Each structure stands twice: as C-alpha cells, then as structure tokens.
Amino acid sequence: MPVRIAIGLAVTVVCVAVAGRRFHWISKLVRTGRTAPGRTRTDLAARAEAEVTEVAGQRKLLKWKVPGLAHFFTMWGFTILLFTIVEAYGDLFDPTFHIPGIGTSPVLGFIEDFFATAVLVALGVFTAIRIKNAPSRRERASRFYGSHTDAAWITLLLIFGVVSTLLLYRGAQIGTRPRQFPYGNWAFASHVIGAGLAGLGPRVDGVLATTFLLLNIAIISGFLVFVSYSKHLHIFMAPLNVAFSRRPRALGALDKTPDMDMENVTEDTVFGAGLIEHFTWKQMLDFVTCTECGRCQSVCPAWNTGKPLSPKLMIMNLRDNMFAQAPRLLAAASVDGEATSVSTSPEPQTLVPFTIEPDVLWSCTTCGSCVEQCPVDIEHVDAIVDMRRYQVLMESSFPSEAGLMLRNIENQGDPWGLGASKRTEWTNGLDFEVPVVADAIPDDVEYLYWVGCAGALDERARKQVQATARLLHRAGVSFAILGPKESCTGDPARRIGNEYLFQEQAKANITTLEGAGVKKIVATCPHCFNTLKNEYPALGGNFEVVHHAELLDYLVNAGKIVPGTGYRGTVTYHDPCYLGRHNRVFDEPRTVIGAIPGAKNVEMRRCRERGFCCGAGGARMWMEESIGTRVNMDRTLEALGTGADVVSTACPYCMIMLDDAVRANGKEDEVRVLDLSQLVEESMVVGATSDHRGPAVAAAERTSPVLED
Ligand code: SF4
Ligand code: SF4
Structure with missing residues (x-):
C-alpha cells in the first residue's frame, strides 16, 4: 500500500474512532434524561419546516446581519465542501478520481471555490467580531463573556486549515497535471494559487499536492475529534435540537414536564429539576447543543441590568454538571448494558446552589428573549421554571416576599x-x-x-x-x-x-x-x-x-371604532413579552396606533421580537429587585430617549412598571404611559388638545366620554 494511502487511512480511522466513541457516549448520556412529553412529534411537515427555516435558512442568525451572513456562508460552505472531502479521499487512492456524474463539471469547481473563498472571508469577519467583542476588553458587555474563547480561536484556525489546504492541494494539482484538472478557470481560487505555485515546477508541485492533500485529510479528521469534545458539537446537534423543538415561532405555554400531573402524585414523584437527571432528554440535548455564542446573554434583561443570571452561563453550567455526573447517570441508567461502576461515580449534587446560584434562578422574568434569539432553539425558560418548581414544591425555598403573593x-x-x-x-x-x-x-x-x-x-x-x-x-x-x-x-x-x-x-x-x-x-x-x-x-x-x-x-379595520384627532403627538409602543414574543402579536397594536390620525409612532431600538422586558414577568412583580439596576428603569430610559410624549403598551403590568420608572425619572409631567385603549379613546375625545395633559384630564373627568363616530 502506498505510503500516502496508509497515512491518510490511519489518521482517518483513528480520528473517526475517537469521535465516534465520544458521540456514542453523548448519545447514551442524553438518553438518561426523563421522557419529554410531546417532543417525539409525528408532525413531519413541521419538523421539515423548522429544518428548512432554522438550519438551512439560518432564520434566526440572519437577524444579526454581518455575523448571520458570515455563519450562513460558513454553514453552507461546509455543506458544499463535503464534495471536496469525497474528492480528497478519492484522490488518495486514484489521482484521476472524480465524483461520478458531476465530478468534472466546471460548475461544481466554481461552486466549491466560491464557497471556499466565502468561508475564508467569513473567517475574517468572525475574527474581527471576536477581537471587537473580546471579553477581556468589554467584560460583561461582551456576548462572549464566560464562553470558552480559546476553543473558538482553535476552531477558526482549524476551519482555516481545512479550506487553505484544500485550495493549496488543488492549486498544486494544477501545476502537476493541468490537463487532468477538470474545472479550468471556473475553479478561480485554485487557479490563482496554481499560478503562484507554477514556478516551482511539476515535481515540487507533485510533492506539495500530496502533502497538502494529506494535511487536508488530517485537519478534517482532527476537526471531527475537536468538534466532538467542544462547543462545536452544535454542528451535529443543532439540526437534531431544532427538529425536537416545539416552538419554532412563539413561546406560548410552558413545557409539560414529567410528574406535573397533580392527580397522580406518589411518594416517588419529583416535581421539577433538583438534580441533573431530573431534566428531560430534550433538555439534556439543549445543554450539549449550546454554541456559547452569547446571543441569549446579550438580550437578557437580567444580565443587562447587572444580575447574576446569564442564560448562556446557566446552560453551560448545566452541561458541565451533566458531564461531571455522567458516570453516575450512565451507571444508574445502564444504557446499552454498559454500566459504569457506581463506586467510582460522583455523589449527586443538587443543582441549587452548587451549579446554579439562587439569585440566578430568581432573576428571570421569563421574558423569552433568550429562547427567541437562540439560533439552535434552546429553551432556557422551561429549564429555569423546572428548577424553580423543585425549589418551591420539593424544598419550600423561594424569596420570602413571593410567599405572600402565593398565599394571597x-x-x-x-x-x-x-x-x-x-x-x-x-x-x-x-x-x-x-x-x-x-x-x-x-x-x-x-x-x-x-x-x-x-x-x-x-x-x-x-x-x-x-x-x-x-x-x-x-x-x-x-x-x-x-x-x-x-x-x-x-x-x-x-x-x-x-x-x-x-x-x-x-x-x-x-x-x-x-x-x-x-x-x-x-x-x-x-x-x-x-x-x-x-x-x-x-x-x-x-x-x-x-x-x-x-x-x-x-374593530378599527371594520370601521366600528374610528380614532379621531383628539390626540396629537409622538407615541412609542412597548411590546409586552407575553403578547409579543410569547404570542406573536406585534402588528395589531401598531396598526391601531397607525390608525390614529395625529399619532406618530417611533420605535425603540429594542422592539418587536427584540422588545426589552419591563421587569414584571416571571412573578418578578412580587419580588424585590435589589441586585444591579432596575429592569423597568433600563426600559423606560430607552423609551424616554425616543422623545415620545406617550409610552403606549397593552399590559397592566408593563403600564405599572413603566409608569413607576417615568415617575422615578421625574418625567411624569412630560411623558405619559397609556394603554392602547386609552390612547384610542383619547383620540376620540372631541375638543381634546395636543397638550398632553389636556386630554388626559378631560378623559379622566368625563364619566361618559363623547366619542366621534
Ligand atoms: S427569559 Fe428573559 S430574563 Fe429569563 S433568562 Fe431568558 S432572557 Fe433572561
Ligand atoms: S443558549 Fe443559544 S443563544 Fe445562548 S449561547 Fe447557547 S447557543 Fe447561543
């Protein structure tokens, strides 16, 4: 067997064996989770749609334009470059090998080189983003704060290695045997490199072609191993996680987790999650899928106001706990009959406070921003509420001020x-x-x-x-x-x-x-x-x-309510989380405001899907907010920054929180917080003025407002 074949095969076999063992271990570990009702859905059409939009279409990532496009081309680049992997292994055995049917098509050569170049450009973008957002400089403001940044740099280096060795071995091939290179100038990037190497002569190019081919195979094989042990596991896990996500569009209901049927409680019933094994297999799949991208962290109202809760760090900590507890979980489950000795297993470790601090758990407003932004459909809110369930129902441990609310x-x-x-x-x-x-x-x-x-x-x-x-x-x-x-x-x-x-x-x-x-x-x-x-x-x-x-x-569209000219001014609309993100009601309130002739709507930077919470959800309304700054202040300062004279919303809790913060800022004489209904009604008050205090006083004093038809 020629040496190059022996080297290529040996490296491949070793790496595939190591990575395969790791994937098998992860698969067993995830399957130790509790059953996940409703997750093995048979709705193939919905699964296919989620795969097409979330994975292939990169819907969520493309909301972040520059990194989204860079990731789009990297993801598709790697998919297209699968052809080059087939070609590389074919070349190992037969230097004249081409994929049957399409292997000599210049179009294939062009597509391969286009995506190889696009991936290199994307790597430049990722590098710039990582330098700009370095946690060492921006600390908590960086979305990479707390992520494994060294692993991310190694990943970028490995991807660069895969693409650069591909182009180098193709370029050297052109110098060695130009007539056998099937793509002509269509493989433009390979040709540029080929031209650069041409002066070395066919003999040297031949050596280089073999060297870079083997390097290409070695880096791809090594990358497979690295992926299986790093956050880049998401390359394989994300399509699975998206397929089993039940909420591609809206958050809606909390998840139905096991043991939540209160009619069938036994002494073995465990409410919520107190140990890692209390999570479902879908939640465990969430933990191993996290890419540590920090998009959830950067939009979290708790994190943005100085609380200890970062949805990213929470998922990472749960994953670390799961890996640390793996011997015990696998021993207990005896998955595939490969039980590990219980004597070597770690002791069970309660999640709170050892893995998750209580303040992390109670800081969440369940606003759903994290779930909305997560490109791999991780469902943080269900995990948080499951841990809260355990604390409340099994441990009777929760903020004392919330106890009064529950008793009431x-x-x-x-x-x-x-x-x-x-x-x-x-x-x-x-x-x-x-x-x-x-x-x-x-x-x-x-x-x-x-x-x-x-x-x-x-x-x-x-x-x-x-x-x-x-x-x-x-x-x-x-x-x-x-x-x-x-x-x-x-x-x-x-x-x-x-x-x-x-x-x-x-x-x-x-x-x-x-x-x-x-x-x-x-x-x-x-x-x-x-x-x-x-x-x-x-x-x-x-x-x-x-x-x-x-x-x-x-009613406005049907002409049954006709807004009038009683209100004149600028309105900024605050999306309540449970109306907007949780139920996708974004357009309707804006249509109503748009129907008021004198109302000019100005959007806050964080609006619609990215709307920032008022701080009241998740029962936070009844808990002290003593860490960091107040969420309602953060949101209200943004609203005040628009210069609007009305902050409109469609939720009583948002109204109370925003109104409190407007008053705390001493702006109550300049800016009012009004529900959508109040705004529409005010516009219909005959004789109202554009002075913001006029209609308000008028509306309040009238027991029977005079409304225009
Ligand atoms: S639901 Fe909101 S507050 Fe809770 S972790 Fe997610 S983004 Fe943060
Ligand atoms: S949970 Fe999702 S959004 Fe957050 S860091 Fe992980 S992959 Fe990124």
Whole structure:
C-alpha cells in the first residue's frame, strides 16, 4: 500500500474512532434524561419546516446581519465542501478520481471555490467580531463573556486549515497535471494559487499536492475529534435540537414536564429539576447543543441590568454538571448494558446552589428573549421554571416576599389579597351596565371579558380596563364579566414554580367558565391571555381567546371604532413579552396606533421580537429587585430617549412598571404611559388638545366620554 494511502487511512480511522466513541457516549448520556412529553412529534411537515427555516435558512442568525451572513456562508460552505472531502479521499487512492456524474463539471469547481473563498472571508469577519467583542476588553458587555474563547480561536484556525489546504492541494494539482484538472478557470481560487505555485515546477508541485492533500485529510479528521469534545458539537446537534423543538415561532405555554400531573402524585414523584437527571432528554440535548455564542446573554434583561443570571452561563453550567455526573447517570441508567461502576461515580449534587446560584434562578422574568434569539432553539425558560418548581414544591425555598403573593392567590384569589368582593369596583365609573355572569353567560353576549387581577384591583390598571370596556361598548361588542367569580389565572404561581397552585387555580377557573357556557374570551392582560389561550387547553379548558389589542385592531379595520384627532403627538409602543414574543402579536397594536390620525409612532431600538422586558414577568412583580439596576428603569430610559410624549403598551403590568420608572425619572409631567385603549379613546375625545395633559384630564373627568363616530 502506498505510503500516502496508509497515512491518510490511519489518521482517518483513528480520528473517526475517537469521535465516534465520544458521540456514542453523548448519545447514551442524553438518553438518561426523563421522557419529554410531546417532543417525539409525528408532525413531519413541521419538523421539515423548522429544518428548512432554522438550519438551512439560518432564520434566526440572519437577524444579526454581518455575523448571520458570515455563519450562513460558513454553514453552507461546509455543506458544499463535503464534495471536496469525497474528492480528497478519492484522490488518495486514484489521482484521476472524480465524483461520478458531476465530478468534472466546471460548475461544481466554481461552486466549491466560491464557497471556499466565502468561508475564508467569513473567517475574517468572525475574527474581527471576536477581537471587537473580546471579553477581556468589554467584560460583561461582551456576548462572549464566560464562553470558552480559546476553543473558538482553535476552531477558526482549524476551519482555516481545512479550506487553505484544500485550495493549496488543488492549486498544486494544477501545476502537476493541468490537463487532468477538470474545472479550468471556473475553479478561480485554485487557479490563482496554481499560478503562484507554477514556478516551482511539476515535481515540487507533485510533492506539495500530496502533502497538502494529506494535511487536508488530517485537519478534517482532527476537526471531527475537536468538534466532538467542544462547543462545536452544535454542528451535529443543532439540526437534531431544532427538529425536537416545539416552538419554532412563539413561546406560548410552558413545557409539560414529567410528574406535573397533580392527580397522580406518589411518594416517588419529583416535581421539577433538583438534580441533573431530573431534566428531560430534550433538555439534556439543549445543554450539549449550546454554541456559547452569547446571543441569549446579550438580550437578557437580567444580565443587562447587572444580575447574576446569564442564560448562556446557566446552560453551560448545566452541561458541565451533566458531564461531571455522567458516570453516575450512565451507571444508574445502564444504557446499552454498559454500566459504569457506581463506586467510582460522583455523589449527586443538587443543582441549587452548587451549579446554579439562587439569585440566578430568581432573576428571570421569563421574558423569552433568550429562547427567541437562540439560533439552535434552546429553551432556557422551561429549564429555569423546572428548577424553580423543585425549589418551591420539593424544598419550600423561594424569596420570602413571593410567599405572600402565593398565599394571597391561594386564600383570596388574587396576588394582592384584596378579595373577590372588589372585583367589580372598576365598573363604578362607567355610564353603562356591565353584565355580571350569574349562572350562565346570556345568549346575546359574545365575549366574556376577562378583567384580570391587576385590571380589577390596581388603580392605574383599572383605567385601562375601563377604557377598553368603553370602546367595546361603543363599538357594539357585547360582553359580560365574571365579577367575584373571576380568580387569578395562576400565571404568577406557575412562573414562580408553584405548579400545584397553578393547576388548582386553572381547574377552578375552567369549571367556572365551562359552567357559564363561555366560548369566547377577551383579555386585557397578556399574562392572562397567554395562560387562558395556551395553557388551559392542557387541563381541558378550550376557549377562543383574544387579546384586546387584537380585538381593537379588528374593530378599527371594520370601521366600528374610528380614532379621531383628539390626540396629537409622538407615541412609542412597548411590546409586552407575553403578547409579543410569547404570542406573536406585534402588528395589531401598531396598526391601531397607525390608525390614529395625529399619532406618530417611533420605535425603540429594542422592539418587536427584540422588545426589552419591563421587569414584571416571571412573578418578578412580587419580588424585590435589589441586585444591579432596575429592569423597568433600563426600559423606560430607552423609551424616554425616543422623545415620545406617550409610552403606549397593552399590559397592566408593563403600564405599572413603566409608569413607576417615568415617575422615578421625574418625567411624569412630560411623558405619559397609556394603554392602547386609552390612547384610542383619547383620540376620540372631541375638543381634546395636543397638550398632553389636556386630554388626559378631560378623559379622566368625563364619566361618559363623547366619542366621534
Ligand atoms: S427569559 Fe428573559 S430574563 Fe429569563 S433568562 Fe431568558 S432572557 Fe433572561
Ligand atoms: S443558549 Fe443559544 S443563544 Fe445562548 S449561547 Fe447557547 S447557543 Fe447561543
């Protein structure tokens, strides 16, 4: 056997064996996870679509233009360059080898050289990005802070090695036997190198061709090993992870994890995740898929305001814990009958506080920015809530101030503990009757108006629900309320990890709604909207649920609500996380603002999918925020920076948080925080002025606003 074949095969066999062993080990480890309900979906069309858009189309990455394009060409470059790998191994055995059918096509030569060049350009871009964002200079502001940057540089070097040796051996081939090189000038990059090497003569070029060919094979083989032991595992894991992700478009409901059926609790039941083995196999797949790119970290409101939570570092720490605990997990699972000795296994280590600090866990607002940005569809929020569930339900360990909120929901049906008797007080200022459902919703009433705890009980939020009620009444939309029978949907209990209380609340509400014959619900609070729409179905509550922003959009488009000229000014719209990212309602509120003749909409830099949280979600509304700066201040400063005189939103919690921060900045005389309904209503007030205080005072003083047709 010629020496070159022996060297090429030996390197390949060793590297493939090492990498294969590692992949087998990872596969066994991931399969030790708990079952992941709903993840082995049979919906092949949806899986195919996710693969086409997320993996092949790089949809998420392309939102970040320059790095997105660089990654797009690198990913496709590597796919196309698979042809060159086949050619390299063919060449090893027969220097005249070409892929049957297409191997001599000049088009193939052009495509290969085009992508090889594109990958080299992309490497330059990645290098510039890494230097510009070096954690050593930018510290927490760098998205690479905490990532394994050395491994990233080695990866760039290896990719450079693969592409450069490819072009060099092809260039040397041209110098050795130009007539046998099939692509002519179409392989433009190879030709440039070939021209440079031509002066060395065919003999030297022949040696170089063999040397660079073997180097190319060696670097590709070594890269395979390096990938299997580094964050670049994502090259192989990302398509799998995307295929099993259940939320390619919107976050919606929290995941259904094992043991969350409160009707079938046994003494072995473990709620949530306290040890690494309590995660599902899909969550373990998440952990090994992370590329450490830091896109999640750079958009996280907790991280951006100085909290210890970085979704990236959390995933990395969970992965490290999983690898450290692997001998024990594999021994316990005895996957494929290859049990490792238990005596050599590490002791189980509770995740909190050893791997995840409590402040990391409780800093999350469940805003979903991390999930939205993650290019490989990792689902951080489910992991966070699973760890919270364990802390709350198994350890009774959670921020003490949140305990009051949970007790209030349990005893009074609302987070403030104000009680059911106050739930109709908000209707007192209206000049029409709002029917309260006694036994059954009347046949001639279309919607059950789900007011929500904040809307019913908080002074500022009451203005929002009153404005919405007046607009619906004006538009001829019939609605009724549950009044004292309405109780908290359970959203804050679920987000903080008290799944038991959430299910109790949900079941009671479903019984009430079904008993009243409710079919259609309009909600003003995005948290209620999300829970009623996306989470109640899993417990048997199936209703048609709309948010008032969607209904207003419909009514404006149908001509049933006609915004007037009562408001003149500049508006910036803040996307509530649970309306926007979690439910993709981005356009409707903007259409409504756009229909107000005097309103000029200015967007904040972080808007729509990238909207920045107000800080209230994930039950953070009821927890102290003593670390770093306040999330609502960060967001409000951005809103104030637009110069708008109204910050509009469509969520009572966002309204409260933003209004607090406007006041804390001493800007309450210049800037108002208004719900979409209030803004529309104000525009319809006859005789309103463009002085921002005029219409506000006018609207507040009128019990029966005069509305334009
Ligand atoms: S959900 Fe929001 S706050 Fe929580 S980790 Fe993700 S980005 Fe950060
Ligand atoms: S979790 Fe996703 S976005 Fe965050 S670092 Fe990992 S791959 Fe990047």
